[in-house]
Amino acid sequence: MLDWMNRFPQMNEETLRNLKRFIDDNFREFTRSYGAMIEGFFDPLRQMLIQAERLMLGMPWLLVLLIVGALAWAGSRSVRLMAASVLTLAAIGYFGMWEDTMRTIAMILVCTLVAICIGIPLGILMARSNRVQSGMNPVLDVMQTMPSFVYLIPVVMLLGIGRVAGMIAVVVYALPPIVRLTNLGVREVDREVIEAADAFGSSAWQKLWNVQLPLALPTIMAGVNQTIMMALAMVVIASMIGVQGLGQPVLRAISNQYFTLGLFNGFAIVGIAIIFDRISQAFGRRLQKHRGGMDV
Known part of the structure; x- marks a missing residue:
């Protein structure tokens, strides 16, 4: 024994x-x-990213500043936020990081769009079925707690080094917040409102499209905000597998001990994160006020 x-x-x-x-x-x-x-299945995503990069790199810098300023004003009605967003991007361009910044923004926009297109339907499905929610929660827990570097291993083995592998890794890493908060937002819709919609003979699709999603939109916007932040964090890590943008200079600075290169690009990443965070939060607050019947 x-x-x-x-x-x-x-x-x-x-x-x-x-x-x-x-x-x-x-x-x-x-x-x-x-x-x-x-x-080959993911080639349309690669083409989408290429076109987004061409669009961002092809736009005059003044037009980009105007668009960012307009988005900041539309979301917040704050001159301070609008000026801070424009000046931050202008400073990034002044220090010679404009092209890498535009590539990073293109990657974030495409990955966020893909995550939204996948995450919102999954969140709605979870909200409509307790069984689906019970099955999805462990998967989302694993996705949120898995170290970010681990996402790169299977993706690189499948697709090699390049844009597509990096995009998939970013989307998988950034997906859980939009799924969870869509589920939460739809489930938190007042039951009396749902009963009123039933009383008027609304179909399931009409209730979802005309009642539940509009009322859940502030919570969904919070999920979009978190998805953008996680996508930005993962874009830097994805530079290890060939994703172009601000992450590559940071990686090069670490490898060669270039202090100023890493510091400047790090500040650029922080600046973009703050811009995206403040603008998306501002839109979320405006939606919350609108839902509450307040004047905006």
């Missing part, structure tokens, strides 16, 4: 080693067999 107990850790270690080898070998074989097909 004692001899078997002494051998048990060795047997367990050998079993674990064989299991790891089995998983690695099968995943490697899967990538060899289906990697090209999967890459």
Whole structure:
């Protein structure tokens, strides 16, 4: 009995080693067999990102500043926020980081759009079914707690280094907030409002489109805000697999100990994060006021 107990850790270690080898070998074989097909499936996303980069890089810098200022004003009606957003972008351009910034913004916009297109329907599905919610919550927990570097491993093995791999890693990392907050927003809609819609003979689609989603929109906007922030954080990490933007100079600065290069690009990332955060929060607050019947 004692001899078997002494051998048990060795047997367990050998079993674990064989299991790891089995998983690695099968995943490697899967990538060899289906990697090209999967890459072709995601090619429209690559084209979307390329077009977004061309658009951002092709726009005159003055037009970009005007658009950002207009968005800040439309969301907040604050001259201070509008001026701070414009001056931050102008300072980024003055210090020679404009092109990398535009590439980063293009990646964030595309990844956020993809995350919204996937996350809102998933959140609605969770809100309409407790069973789906019970099944999705553990998946979302894993996605939120998994170290960000781990996302890069299977994606790179499947798709190699490049834009598509980085985009998928960013979308997966940024997806949980929009799913969770869409689910929360739809579930928090007042039951009396739903009953009133039923009394008027609304169909399930009419209730969703005309009642639940408009009332849940402030909460959904909070999810969009968090998705943007997580996408921006992951874009920097995704520079390790070839994603162009502000993350690559930061990575180069770490590798070669260029203090000022890392510092300036780090400040640029912080500046973009603050701009996106403040503008999206401002739109969320305006939607909240509108829902509450307050004047804006």
